[in-house]
Amino acid sequence: MPSTRRRLLLSAGALASASLFTRCASVGGAPAPESAPDPFAGPLADPAFADAVSVSDLHAIALRRMPPMAREFIEGAAADEISLRWNREAYDRIRLDPRVLRDVSRVDTRVKLLGLDLAFPVLLAPTALHKLVHSDGELATVRGAGAAQAAMTLSTMSSVTLEDVARASSGPLWFQLYVQKDRGFTAELVQRAEKAGYKALVVTVDTPVGGARNRQERAKFRLLPGVEMANLRGLPSPGGKKLDTEKDAFMSILPERLTWKDIEWLQSLTKLPVLLKGVLNADDAELAAKQGLAGVLVSNHGARNLDTVPASIDALPRITDKVGGRMVVLVDGGVRRGTDVLKALAFGANAVLVGRPIFYGLSSAGAEGVQQMLAILRRELELAMALTGRASIAEIDRSVLWA
Numbered sequence: 001m002p003s004t005r006r007r008l009l010l011s012a013g014a015l016a017s018a019s020l021f022t023r024c025a026s027v028g029g030a031p032a033p034e035s036a037p038d039p040f041a042g043p044l045a046d047p048a049f050a051d052a053v054s055v056s057d058l059h060a061i062a063l064r065r066m067p068p069m070a071r072e073f074i075e076g077a078a079a080d081e082i083s084l085r086w087n088r089e090a091y092d093r094i095r096l097d098p099r100v101l102r103d104v105s106r107v108d109t110r111v112k113l114l115g116l117d118l119a120f121p122v123l124l125a126p127t128a129l130h131k132l133v134h135s136d137g138e139l140a141t142v143r144g145a146g147a148a149q150a151a152m153t154l155s156t157m158s159s160v161t162l163e164d165v166a167r168a169s170s171g172p173l174w175f176q177l178y179v180q181k182d183r184g185f186t187a188e189l190v191q192r193a194e195k196a197g198y199k200a201l202v203v204t205v206d207t208p209v210g211g212a213r214n215r216q217e218r219a220k221f222r223l224l225p226g227v228e229m230a231n232l233r234g235l236p237s238p239g240g241k242k243l244d245t246e247k248d249a250f251m252s253i254l255p256e257r258l259t260w261k262d263i264e265w266l267q268s269l270t271k272l273p274v275l276l277k278g279v280l281n282a283d284d285a286e287l288a289a290k291q292g293l294a295g296v297l298v299s300n301h302g303a304r305n306l307d308t309v310p311a312s313i314d315a316l317p318r319i320t321d322k323v324g325g326r327m328v329v330l331v332d333g334g335v336r337r338g339t340d341v342l343k344a345l346a347f348g349a350n351a352v353l354v355g356r357p358i359f360y361g362l363s364s365a366g367a368e369g370v371q372q373m374l375a376i377l378r379r380e381l382e383l384a385m386a387l388t389g390r391a392s393i394a395e396i397d398r399s400v401l402w403a
């Protein structure tokens, strides 16, 4: 059997059988009824987990297991969720143009990214409050990422401190920063991340105010007992009010007046590469390149901020046309298949990030679920590359897309 086929089949077998996390063993019995959810469904894996072969299989499991309020928070987006639909539909519309009779006996998914050697070009996007679906929260996520050889971006709004996550990590970490009204606290947060060994700062710039998250509002989303924004402990909030919802946090911490000058100030605070997250406009990407930023993350924030903006993948080509090759360009939003990763790379992205799929893995089987979700995407990318006749990431360009 040719070695690629053997390797792909082997990795498929490994996916089905590997269990790095013995405490995540499957258990029998029916899932908890929706009316009485266990807010901390982990650490045991769902019985259906062993049969999950796609991210959408993990999604289906997570939909059953996530506490309803957490489910609405995670699944929801802004307003009528039109951009949320577009994030998926846009990938589905893009067709591939496979080449045949090319040597794909070795498919190499490795990439270099801002000094990191990554086994494959998929990273975890910053997402708040992982303890909403698993009692170990981001500790489980970072263990899963490490086991899958993937890098993780930790959110400012994580439910475990950035130091504890760094201690539990075995792979590279980036830190996502929400610049706060309290500049002293912001500077401290950056220094803490740098000291703890985070390798890049991803500054979210698309949230001067929180979006109209109607689904979240209807569900009356509140932090569950025992879940907190751990990095923001000690942050003075207006009127001493406890930060109980993401909206409280946004209103308390986010300065509406964040401008390019503030980014310059941030750049002066740190030696880490600084990337801007939430850029959709090519002129903004150009300004970022001119200001010496290390990269941009083309993102509509999982469609959670401004409804009817285009799918991130539709915004990507204008941005890579303008700044590609001069700075790192990443993309997130709707990536659920290895073919999606291939399409993003074809449009010039250096790598992609996934957001909601983290919760699908975490809720299904804790760290092992996150590992599995990443392993599925990696294997699907290998398959997509082999089937389109591309043996390395460098061979992926727009010619892989049906023009």
Ligand SMILES: Cc1cc2nc3c(=O)[nH]c(=O)nc-3n(C[C@H](O)[C@H](O)[C@H](O)COP(=O)(O)O)c2cc1C
Pocket (backbone or CB within 6 Å): 073, 074, 075, 087, 125, 126, 127, 128, 155, 156, 157, 176, 204, 277, 299, 300, 301, 302, 303, 304, 332, 333, 334, 335, 353, 354, 355, 356, 357
């Ligand atoms: C539940 C949830 C929480 C998120 N929290 C953050 C956050 O704290 N900071 C941030 O910059 N983006 C956050 N995002 C946006 C993600 O980083 C990412 O842009 C988005 O999820 C990508 O789309 P996808 O979920 O379709 O993969 C969050 C997204 C979700 C779904």
